[in-house]
Amino acid sequence: MAFQMGEETRQVQATWDVTTYNYKVDGRGIKLLADGMKDKKILGIRCHNCGTVYVPGPPFCRKCYIPIDEIAEVKDSGEVVSFAVEMADVRGNPLDEVRVSGMIKLDGSDTFINGRIQVDDWHDVHIGMRVKAVWVPEPQGNLSDIDHFEPI
Amino acid sequence: MERKVAVVGYAMTRQASDIGVPRPIMLFELVKGLFDQMGITRDDIDTFVLCSNDFQCGRTISNVFEDTPVGAYMKDETKVEADGVMAVMYGAIRIMSGLYDTALVVGNSLGGSEFRPYLIMDYQLHPAYDRQLGILNEPVTAALQAKAYMEKYKITEDHLNKIAARLLRNAAKNPFALRGKEDATPEYIASSEYLYEPLRELHCYPFTDGACAVVLASDKRAKALTDKPVWIKGFGDSIEGYFLGDRDLSWSRSAKVAADRAYRMAGISNPAKEIDVAEISIKFASQEPIICEALGLFPEGSGAEVADRGLAEIGGEMPVCPSGGGLGAYPFSAMGLIRVAECAKQINGEAGDIQVKDVKTAVAHGQDGFCAQHNAVMVLSSEEG
């Protein structure tokens, strides 16, 4: 009698928890943004060559390929360039309360930031809508100092 | 018609245990510096080939974080998730296709400071077999390979010490290497602790941060970009099966197949005579004779004699790794690129204290996987011919 092999296809559970990484990140642009938030300021970096304002600021301009470090303050108000209405989490579980995740072009910035948009009825949100940051009562100098955005 | 391809520029970071800056900054400074030194801009590059690894970056699709720092914003870009020699091959093939005239190839790793490389290698193991048995890891496989060669060809730990001492002495003269020791002796190597017998700490590669960038150009563009193009004369690549139980670890079949392909393309029939210097990628001292013999640089089983007679020294019959090779630094993905750049330096007479006399033809080697499962070999020369 031939040896009985196992089923052709089996599922084996193994976790892919590779290791703990000590990521090195460029803290300058993110720190600039976070530090400014303590004073309810939104700070990015402007390219001195092409004028592009990035928020958060990168250490170099991706178009001009030169180092950049000129600080630029942008407004805490802007325009919704796109938005998503979250009705389930990433595992597919329905959310009790829908959330609106917006992509917002702050006045004076050439790049977009993400933030929650709070409205009574998400059907009211539209592209091009003007919004304003609602700050936490006592900003700490964290990215979470902007609690959400609301329509102007 | 086949187009010729040359290395027309190269730059590397110093290799370090902790390079101290984030990956994007390291890459921007390296590549921007290279462009400035060559007097070119990112517009002069037709295609970008990145060489990095998701595990070794700790993020999937590692290249998306590297494109902008190397100047590839809105450009033609691709990635090789293996060794740098394979990435240079890929860049060369893209130029040979006729679609591109220039390529920038960049490899990098922060294996010194961001993660423990041996732990990463564990995730290359088969999940339902090797990982269940729990026996294999990278240094264990290296020790198995070392014993297989040493037993077959009667070489001793003292010979491994001689190999490691030579590489550390060379690395001490290489300003880019991480680990070197000017007066390293076999006794000094023997004073380091065993990790996995017969391998001691100083037989093993140091965990390394570093990056390297190489600019390639077609024969049409090469001479406009440099006075000293280094021509890629031939290359070959070969991979063994994954299963270690199916491999005779006392030699490297795939390195031999890769070398044979490269030599055929380059028109080399007697590598030991025709090659002036070799820069190979070894992670453990015991891999040096195995790779050198597969590349035809020394006769089969000659590891003991080569070590005893100093044949691989900078002034020896066949200098191997004047840079210190993998015992001086081993930044993953950048490793093979650095070998190619070191070969170009040697050919151009720019190698300073580690310069070998009268180098016309050099061979670069890169590897990937357990016990060098995957090998790539490239022949470089000052002659366009």
Ligand SMILES: [Zn+2]
């Ligand atoms: Zn710019």
